[in-house]
Amino acid sequence: MSNPIISVKDLTKTYKQTEAVKAINFEVEEGEIFGFLGPNGAGKSTTINMICTMLKPTSGSITINGYDVKKDKDKVRASIGIIFQENTLDEKLTANENLMLHCRFYKVPKDKRQERIREVLEIVDLVEVSKQRVETFSGGMKRRLEIARGLLHYPKVLFLDEPTVGLDPQTRSHLWEYILKLKKKEGITMFLTTHYLDEAEISDRVAIMDQGDIIAIDSPTALKDQLGGDMIELSTEDNDQALREIDEKVSGAEVSVEGDTIHLKVESSDAFISSFIKTLEIPITRLNIRKPTLNDVFLAFTGRKIGDAKE
Amino acid sequence: MEGILAIWQRDLTKFFRDRARLIGSFSMPILFLLIFGGGMSGSMETMMAGNMPEGTEGFNYVEFVFPGIVAMTLLMTSIFSAMSVIEDKDFGYMKEILVSPISRVSIAIGKMLGAATIATIQGIILFFLIPFLGLSYNIMALVQVIPFMFLLGCALSGLGLLFASIIRSTQGFQLTVQILVMPMIFLSGALFPVSNMPAWMDVVVKINPVTYGVDVMKKIMIDVENIPAPVLDAMGLNLTVLGQEVTMFAEVLFIAGFAAVLVLFATFSFQRANA
Numbered sequence: 001m002s003n004p005i006i007s008v009k010d011l012t013k014t015y016k017q018t019e020a021v022k023a024i025n026f027e028v029e030e031g032e033i034f035g036f037l038g039p040n041g042a043g044k045s046t047t048i049n050m051i052c053t054m055l056k057p058t059s060g061s062i063t064i065n066g067y068d069v070k071k072d073k074d075k076v077r078a079s080i081g082i083i084f085q086e087n088t089l090d091e092k093l094t095a096n097e098n099l100m101l102h103c104r105f106y107k108v109p110k111d112k113r114q115e116r117i118r119e120v121l122e123i124v125d126l127v128e129v130s131k132q133r134v135e136t137f138s139g140g141m142k143r144r145l146e147i148a149r150g151l152l153h154y155p156k157v158l159f160l161d162e163p164t165v166g167l168d169p170q171t172r173s174h175l176w177e178y179i180l181k182l183k184k185k186e187g188i189t190m191f192l193t194t195h196y197l198d199e200a201e202i203s204d205r206v207a208i209m210d211q212g213d214i215i216a217i218d219s220p221t222a223l224k225d226q227l228g229g230d231m232i233e234l235s236t237e238d239n240d241q242a243l244r245e246i247d248e249k250v251s252g253a254e255v256s257v258e259g260d261t262i263h264l265k266v267e268s269s270d271a272f273i274s275s276f277i278k279t280l281e282i283p284i285t286r287l288n289i290r291k292p293t294l295n296d297v298f299l300a301f302t303g304r305k306i307g308d309a310k311e
Numbered sequence: 312m313e314g315i316l317a318i319w320q321r322d323l324t325k326f327f328r329d330r331a332r333l334i335g336s337f338s339m340p341i342l343f344l345l346i347f348g349g350g351m352s353g354s355m356e357t358m359m360a361g362n363m364p365e366g367t368e369g370f371n372y373v374e375f376v377f378p379g380i381v382a383m384t385l386l387m388t389s390i391f392s393a394m395s396v397i398e399d400k401d402f403g404y405m406k407e408i409l410v411s412p413i414s415r416v417s418i419a420i421g422k423m424l425g426a427a428t429i430a431t432i433q434g435i436i437l438f439f440l441i442p443f444l445g446l447s448y449n450i451m452a453l454v455q456v457i458p459f460m461f462l463l464g465c466a467l468s469g470l471g472l473l474f475a476s477i478i479r480s481t482q483g484f485q486l487t488v489q490i491l492v493m494p495m496i497f498l499s500g501a502l503f504p505v506s507n508m509p510a511w512m513d514v515v516v517k518i519n520p521v522t523y524g525v526d527v528m529k530k531i532m533i534d535v536e537n538i539p540a541p542v543l544d545a546m547g548l549n550l551t552v553l554g555q556e557v558t559m560f561a562e563v564l565f566i567a568g569f570a571a572v573l574v575l576f577a578t579f580s581f582q583r584a585n586a
Contacts (some may be wrong), residue, residue, distance in 0.1 A: 105314060
């Protein structure tokens, strides 16, 4: 890797009983969007908290922007911006006041403050409401304001921990537009965690974490290619009968069942599907052919869907 | 420095913006002044007069209790303002502070100064009641006492920060503080002289920082030199520790030291905090 901005080596966190993070290694390149995925309890938050200087690692080392997280805490803190999962705005203050406080915490030069506040408010379209108290804002506006705040001190890396959790789908897609706009304009490195795997598709690379370990790390396309082929989902009038038929007559497909849906993974759906439909005697009630998604990748690597909480 | 100022200013802005808190915090000491100043002065003065030789000039209880009520206001406001640390944790804002590059000692000092400033402002507001209570203090004395009130406020908000770092919930904080604040007031000489206490209680009086705060405030505000010794005695204005009369200088030093130690504790707790 040419120019890692974050480099994590043998990072371990052990609590009394459990090993929450097991000697993980990875690097994040400058300017990329790095997606960090994993089910609840996989050790994602623990890892992020250690990278952000909020939690002391048991062992291992982390370097951000050339600074050691253990020795140069303040320099690391000045190099990163964080959008936490939960709201960390002061709702009794106005948007402007929240941003001004942030400037002062991060020692943004006095004569640059107004200009920068204006600049970040423009990015997230909140200039008009900058004098209103944050408690009057909608959930989406608060999120945008937090993103604006995270950018004020021109961080090298922006951490986005579940940035769209609790937002409606429309607001979610808007928020991603802002984030992508930002990436284009500023070239900031982004470290992203999300539950919504479709959102992780925008990442240049993703790491999948499970039970304290990183089990896969690559670009979303490469990961999906690794799975190979197409996914066919179908429901029939009698799934048990259908499964028996598939077992007898169909070859070249990996079969799995989830609820009332049968999943087939095949090399190429084009060659497979026409003969398959003719073969099956049981009437098909629903049929869907698609390319594998990150969800399938996740399923293949961890044996479960990302929503299945495993504490 | 900028960080200290920012944290201090934020707490002040929020104080002035919270109307309910503003009104509530002003009415409490006024209530106390009415009860202790108006209601109890008669019986207290009769009681005290019994301890004094015939013919000496009377003992003015309201004059005695006013600095005590101001000190009490300082104590309550300082400690309760330190609760903002717990609120910041609950509302998530503490994370924003903790991930920023502000040094941890600046966070502690900023929080301490914020609470102390709010407490001092409330104390000063009580001064405006002086004419209505039929009292007259030397203006210079009132001006002189303000810096000391601020120092006392620092020490007491430091105490509040210590509690706030140990206790995680606002409810727990309020309960604990109430249990602690009451004896700290009663055993400080703020409301009645503590010169003739049982031995074990006397120990509590002498380790209570509020005792010295109240004592200094009374010494500054009340014209001690022109009061006859027996009255002074009855008012409990001859505080001794281990048989030695304490000087005002020693008391101020003690309170400043107390504040410094507590800021260190608070810094340490912010260093460990993962919010």
